[in-house]
Amino acid sequence: MLFLYLVFLLACLGLLAGGIIEQRNHHRSLHRIPQRVLVNGIRGKSSITRLTAGALRGGRLVVVAKTTGTAARFIFPDASEEPVYRKFGIANVVEQIGIVRRAAAYYPDALVIECMAVMPPLQELNQTKLIQSTIGILCNVREDHLAEMGPTLDDVARSLSRSMPVGGICVTAESDRLHILQAEADKRSCKLIPVDPESVTDDEMAGFTWTTFKENVAIALKVAELLGVSRQAALTGMWTAPPDPGVLSVEEYRRGDTSLRFANIFAANDPESTFMNIKQLQEQGSIPRPLHVLINCRPDRVERNGQMGALVSRIDPDRVILIGEPTRSARVKIEEKWQDRVVDLGGRIGAGELLDGVLGSIDGFASVLAIGNIHGQGEILLAQLGRLDRSVSQDPPARAVPPAPPAHAVPAGPPVRAVPPGPPARSVPAGPPARPVGGATVGRNGVPAGPGPASGGSRRQATTYGDPPVPAAPPAAWPGTPTPRPRPYDGPERPGVPAPGRPDRYAALAPEQLDRYAALAPEQLDRYHAGSPGQPDLFGPAEQEPPTRRGRPVGGPPERAPVEPDPHRGRIRRSPADGTAPTHPDPDPQSSHRRPSVYRSSS
Incomplete structure (x- = not known):
C-alpha cells in the first residue's frame, strides 16, 4: 500500500x-x-x-x-x-x-x-x-x-x-x-x-x-x-482583408428552367443579427421577391430553432422550407398565418433528395434566405448547390459595385523624399564620361541616368539634376584605373596539363606550391596568370604566403598534420612530420596510471 x-x-x-x-x-x-x-x-x-x-x-x-x-x-x-x-x-x-x-x-x-x-x-x-x-x-x-x-x-x-x-x-x-x-x-x-x-x-x-x-x-x-x-x-x-468563409453572401444558381438567388445567412445564429442581415440585403436590392426562408434545425440547438421559427412573422416570406431535425421545434413557433406555406424536408435525407426538395418548391425563380445554423443538412445543401451552374458572378447582382479606393489611399511603401533641383545643365562641371554601374548608366554627378536591365530603374533619375541623356556606349576607364596587362597565354592550362606547344610552366614549382595552386578554380588561375597589380606571383618562392581573398585563404583551409589519439588519457596529441612519437615530457609524470615509456622517443 x-x-x-x-x-x-x-x-x-x-x-x-x-x-x-x-x-x-x-x-x-x-x-x-x-x-x-x-x-x-x-x-x-x-x-x-x-x-x-x-x-x-x-x-x-x-x-x-x-x-x-x-x-x-x-x-x-x-x-x-x-x-x-x-x-x-x-x-x-x-x-x-x-x-x-x-x-x-x-x-x-x-x-x-x-x-x-x-x-x-x-x-x-x-x-x-x-x-x-x-x-x-x-x-x-x-x-x-x-x-x-x-x-x-x-x-x-x-x-x-x-x-x-x-x-x-x-x-x-x-x-x-x-x-x-x-x-x-x-x-x-x-x-x-x-x-x-x-x-x-x-x-x-x-x-x-x-x-x-x-x-x-x-x-x-x-x-x-x-x-x-x-x-x-x-x-x-x-x-483588402480576405473575408470569413461564413460571411454574408448572395449567389445565383440555375438548373434547367429553375433559378434561385441564395443568401447564406447561416453565420448569424441569433434572431436579431439574422434580421439585421436580411434587412441590409433588402435595402441593397439583393433579394427580390418571391422570398423563401430556409431554416436548418439542429438537435443540439432546439431553442435556436424556435427563435428562427418565430422570426418568420417579421420577415413575411412567401414560403418556409424546414430542413434538418427536429423541424417540429421551429414549426411550432411559426404563426398560424404561415403554416400553410411550410415545406417540411426534415430528417437526414439524401443530398440529391434534399436539393430536389428545395428546387421543387420554387416556381421558376425565388430568393432563398438560409438561416439557422450551417452544420448538418445546411453543409450538405451548400455542397449540392456548389455543383450547379452559376448564372452570375458571386457578388449580388443588384448590388452597386463599390468604387475603387482613392489612389492616394493605397499604401505604396514609404514616401519618396523630394529631391531638390540641382544646378542647370550648363553649370555642371565637366567630368569623366558615363560608366555602367549595376546595369544602370551613371551620369556626371554620379546619379543613375536611366533604368538598367538588372535593377529596373531608380527613383532618383539623372534628369532630375539636369543631366542630358547619355547613350549606352562602351565606357572609357576612369582616370587612375590600372590597365590590366595582356594575358601571356591563351587556352586552358592546369598543373600537370600544359597548353599545346608550350612548356610546362608548373614543372619548376615546389611540391607544396603545386598542391597549393592545384585546388584553384580556372577563373582564379586566370587572375594569377594575368598578373594584375596586387596579386602575388604564381611562380614566386616556395615560402610565399598562400593567396588570399579579403583576408581569407583561397582554395580551402590549410592542410593539418596527421593526429593520433592518446590511448591512456583520451587527449589528441600531434605527431611530427617524420611519423615518430612525441618527445615532449609527460605533463603529469607522477600519475600512477600512465606508463612513462609512452612519451619516450622511438629513437
Whole structure:
C-alpha cells in the first residue's frame, strides 16, 4: 500500500512539474507579443477579427490572427491562412496555447484572436491564463447561448464582461446595455471605450467588396487608432482583408428552367443579427421577391430553432422550407398565418433528395434566405448547390459595385523624399564620361541616368539634376584605373596539363606550391596568370604566403598534420612530420596510471 501511495505521489509531482514548465513557456510566448487583442461577443467576432488584423496590417504592423467561427483559421502576417487542426474535430480552449506559441514564432507586433469560450468561467480563464489581452473587444450582446450565459440579456452582458482585461482597454459597439458593461469594467479597472457606428461613412463602406456592418468597422478603426495606425491606412488594410468563409453572401444558381438567388445567412445564429442581415440585403436590392426562408434545425440547438421559427412573422416570406431535425421545434413557433406555406424536408435525407426538395418548391425563380445554423443538412445543401451552374458572378447582382479606393489611399511603401533641383545643365562641371554601374548608366554627378536591365530603374533619375541623356556606349576607364596587362597565354592550362606547344610552366614549382595552386578554380588561375597589380606571383618562392581573398585563404583551409589519439588519457596529441612519437615530457609524470615509456622517443 505504501508503494502505491509513493507511485501516486510521484505521478502528482511529475504532473505538477510539467504544468509549471508549460505555464512558464506559455508566459514566455505571451511576452514576445507586445499587443494582444481578444475579440468577444455574440455575433460578428470572426469578421471583427479579420477587420482588425487587416487594419493593423494597413499600418505596416506584423499581425497574426486566429478565428473560431464558421471555420477556424490561422491567419499569417501576409494575410494568407490555413485551417486550424483539431484532434477528433473537437474544439477546446486549450488550443489557444498552441496558437499563442505558433504566433510568437513570428515575433509579431500584435495578435488578434477570437474568444472561443462560451461558459463564463472558461471566458475568464481564456483571458486571465491563456491570452492576457491588453485590448479587449466586446462587440455586442444578443440572444444566443442563453442556457450557458443567460437566462436574460443582462446576464449575458455580465458573462461576456468576464473577458475584459484587468487594467486594460475594452472597445464595444453595444449601446442598449452599455451601463452594465461600464459597471463591470469599473470592477476590473478597465477603460471602456464605446464606438459610434455612424462615424463610419457610406463612402468608406463602399470600399468593401463583401458585406459587413458599420459596427464592426468602427470597432476595428478604434483599435487601429489605439495602436497608432491612421484611419486611411486602416481602411485600406480592411478593404483588402480576405473575408470569413461564413460571411454574408448572395449567389445565383440555375438548373434547367429553375433559378434561385441564395443568401447564406447561416453565420448569424441569433434572431436579431439574422434580421439585421436580411434587412441590409433588402435595402441593397439583393433579394427580390418571391422570398423563401430556409431554416436548418439542429438537435443540439432546439431553442435556436424556435427563435428562427418565430422570426418568420417579421420577415413575411412567401414560403418556409424546414430542413434538418427536429423541424417540429421551429414549426411550432411559426404563426398560424404561415403554416400553410411550410415545406417540411426534415430528417437526414439524401443530398440529391434534399436539393430536389428545395428546387421543387420554387416556381421558376425565388430568393432563398438560409438561416439557422450551417452544420448538418445546411453543409450538405451548400455542397449540392456548389455543383450547379452559376448564372452570375458571386457578388449580388443588384448590388452597386463599390468604387475603387482613392489612389492616394493605397499604401505604396514609404514616401519618396523630394529631391531638390540641382544646378542647370550648363553649370555642371565637366567630368569623366558615363560608366555602367549595376546595369544602370551613371551620369556626371554620379546619379543613375536611366533604368538598367538588372535593377529596373531608380527613383532618383539623372534628369532630375539636369543631366542630358547619355547613350549606352562602351565606357572609357576612369582616370587612375590600372590597365590590366595582356594575358601571356591563351587556352586552358592546369598543373600537370600544359597548353599545346608550350612548356610546362608548373614543372619548376615546389611540391607544396603545386598542391597549393592545384585546388584553384580556372577563373582564379586566370587572375594569377594575368598578373594584375596586387596579386602575388604564381611562380614566386616556395615560402610565399598562400593567396588570399579579403583576408581569407583561397582554395580551402590549410592542410593539418596527421593526429593520433592518446590511448591512456583520451587527449589528441600531434605527431611530427617524420611519423615518430612525441618527445615532449609527460605533463603529469607522477600519475600512477600512465606508463612513462609512452612519451619516450622511438629513437
